[in-house]
Amino acid sequence: MAEMTPAELEKIESLKPIPFGTGYKLIGKDYSTNDLVAKVTGRAKYAEDFRAEGMLFCRLVLSPMPHARVKRINAEKALAMPGVKGILTPDEVPGHADYINDNGTTIKADKWGELALTDHPMYQGEPILAVAAVDELTAAEAIEAIEIEMEPLPFNTDPLDSLRPGTGNAREEGNVWVREGHEAPKLKVLKWTDEDFAAEKEGKLPMGHAPDEWTYGDVDAGFKDAALVLDETFLTPDVSHQCLEPRTTMAHWQNGKLFLYTGTQSTYQTVPAIARWMHMDEDKVVFISEYTGGGFGSKITGGLTLVVPALLSKKLNAPVMMRISREEEHFIGRARPGIRGRTRVGFAKDGRITAVDMFLVSDAGSYGSNGDGAACGSITSLLYQPPAMRWRNVTVATNTPPRSAQSAPGGMQAIAIMEPILSKAARKLGIDQVELRRVNCPEGKAEYGPPNPRTGKRAYVTSCYLKQALDEGAKKFNWKERVARGPKQVGTKVRGVGVALSTYHGGSIGFDGLLVITPQGRVQIHSGIGNLGTEAVIDVHRAAAEVLNVPWDACDIIWGDTSKPMPYTCASGGSQTTHAMTRAAHAVGLECAQRLKEVAAKTLGGQPEQYEVGNLRVFRKGGGAGMSFAQAAQAAIKLGGIYDGHEANPDVHKATKDAVAALAGQGLVASAKDKYPHDGDSYSYLACFAEVETDVETGKYHITDYLAYADVGTVVHPAALGGQVLGRSTLGIAHAIGQKWVIDPQYGATVAKRFYQNRPPTILDVPVDMQWDALNIPDPETPVGARGCGEPPVGGGCASILNALSDALGDNIYQRAPVNADTILTSYEAGRPMQNPLLAHI
Amino acid sequence: MSDLTELKTGEGRAKEITRRNFILGVIAGGAVVSAASYRFLSSTAHGGVFASDAGERLITLNVNGQQRRVDAMRQETLAWTLRYKLGLTGTKLGCDRAECGSCTVLIDDVPYYACSVLTHTVRGRKVVTIEGLASPSGKLHPVQQAVVDAQGFQCAFCMSGFIMSAVGYLKQNPNPTREQLAHGVSGNLCRCQDYTKILDSLMKGAEYMRRA
Incomplete structure (x- = not known):
């Protein structure tokens, strides 16, 4: 723990759940978000719903080979066909460019990075060509007429196989991503020895050299002192994001400006990405994304392929729509990397963890390294608070579709790897499952990860009340009664209960808020947040309205179109938004209130501090002179300068200053930067509970009950939070009950590439009445007290099901997820896991 | 033919x-x-x-x-x-x-x-x-109104399909249990996996339809 006294700990433990909305008028109260009527009437426009005069359609040509070089393309016949307008080849796609990030740091171009089209495909399904025509049928017929000559190259689709001596590498330059110092990861060749692979025969993950490693505490002593040491190998599945809206894009050009329509997880942050991929200035890009049909980490700033219609549109001087099919979405739509883990955990008699030694082989897919392995280590150290831990990781390139962050990247895998070990330990030590987790639970400003090499200190979190969430959840779930209830087996049906802890990152800081009090007296709030359905795009601004003490129906939210001014805003990834943007909204609410008081003082006399703001008025405290917001906005325009946007708040980001300038003279324009103090890193936590009923004769099982109890700080919008808690729980559950990739290693060809082969849970796969609740104890390090909750439930959702299954059927059923009926059928009678935990994509 | x-x-x-x-x-x-x-x-x-x-x-x-x-x-x-x-x-x-x-x-x-x-x-x-679904005057269909009132759905890309399935199902069975209505809309997939909130809002829709 970071410098916490026993008295402080006692205070933390004495905190109790708070009813939602306590002390607030808007925050914590349910309401209908401003975008809902458009959604229910079909008026909400997603990317494929936009049309432009003379719009062409384009289709992609995907590589049939997992690694190849395109030797020759002959499109003469295709281009001569009526209705075919043009093709786009890899040499017409701008190459990798350096870019400057938000902090002003130049990030060097990644020579190994992915491009929208390639003549050197690294996975089956990688786009190599695009054809534009008057309609899709014509484009498809044209594709048939194109001659493409390809040279097959060696490939490898299994990360462990790639480490075996004498096997081929996914890429010419190497097979393993190695990070040295602060440099970007580089590809190197790494092969383990035959001796390293000896453990494979016992079904254990071999452990050769691992380029990534950290340690803290005395790991050896921890294992020496342990009453029980478990050594478990486990494989988590590769799971596609499968957003219901494919990454379809429409583009057209007007007066040298690119107008691009696609769904992303950030309206504001997508413009720099488009500009970088297109090699053009940001002010020449107009990006429209009013509604996004799901992202889950795969559309942070849009899909790389969005440049294809943009380039074709420029080339052909016509609007171009590129619809992405469900099958194409499987290839280019990103996925969570599967991780093979071998983890040794030492336990004391009371269930307390004494040491963790975690070894991971992460699958990076065909492009770029990823942070999943690293997050796996840090989440394990946070969630179970081992006093000593060693973490090692190898991130291996394979000729499989590219991976990206998926809700709780690395955190989900960490929890899926660790939780079954905790469950097994509890059974071996004769300790209740909740109790074992309770003794290992993080609390208060809990530390995590290895010491910072520079300072020697470990990072710590802003706050953690997971123990209370666990206790309250156990009560609400009737944990003790369920455990005591017998008999466990009736006929062929066996019931089991499971509990799992869960956490993930829950917020960032330092962004801007922007709003205008219009001369009509409306509060016009500008939002740069992506609208992907979490409702953060609207919810966070309740903080500004709360501070300004205005009714919500006086507020208008402007979002989804960068031709309208918007402030410097975080991307909605990493569960940052609720935390980051309630801070910015709070700051701009206060700033606006202050400016209103100044306008009133200048207009009506007296000092600003003699005024207060409420009910769409600014007026003298204790009665007397006052003015409506409409009058104050008109007065602000007369005053000019800082009041009407002719000057911006000097604290804000350059992008916000530009937005303020665009709004100048339109009313009282307020902008502010989140400068609130923030001690520690923001994480959110959940305790997840599940009950399953399995049929040992058929292997079929179903989830009968589920509860997630959240510690996410202040609850801003209960219904939206409930959607996140249970929705992301179910995304996690999918990893336990069925979703995975299947790839033929002989040909490197994907087999499961449609919904029916790789199906996300349906409404029948989950209980009809899943439950959730939240502590609503504010985070002390943020003004509204709210943190994000998109990702934290995912790991707990998955692991609570795995734990319930082992409670029902014993520890010897599975060594990999998902656990399907065939897993249970084959393993239950054999009394040992029958599915190989080391082979990928089976 | x-x-x-x-x-x-x-x-x-x-x-x-x-x-x-x-x-x-x-x-x-x-x-x-x-x-x-x-x-x-x-x-x-x-x-x-x-x-x-x-x-x-x-x-x-x-x-x-x-x-x-x-x-x-x-x-x-x-x-x-x-x-x-x-x-x-x-x-x-x-x-x-x-x-x-x-x-x-x-x-x-x-x-x-x-x-x-x-x-x-x-x-x-x-x-x-x-x-x-809505009346020509713009009055929402009871199921639409229920979705608005209960903040049903997240990204809502699946929403039109779910609402149409639910309306079709409720015409046949206006007073379903949660389990029955879940079966009624089980041909629809929600990748935000917001099923509990969807079902809450559609059950409310069934209630509004019965009252209408």
């Missing part, structure tokens, strides 16, 4: 759109292309270039209570016609292969995947899309 006829008129098997029916529909559609009552039209949007050699015919559809005349290709799906010919983009395409249900519409009050119904097979039948 028999399957086509059955699809147009029958109550039994025709209500289940099978792959066999769908393919037979395409074949049958091709067979009647030369029928005298249809005239060929080239695509007006592209200056008369008739690129893909797929004949379009002018047909009349009853969509959301209006007679809509539209040029449809013989292999054109109802989802395509609605979205690209009639401007009704509330019907979404999530998979285009009868896997996700985002394109669900009502045909004679029965929910169908519009991606897997050929446009020419719905002549003479009543098609209702999400745009046609």
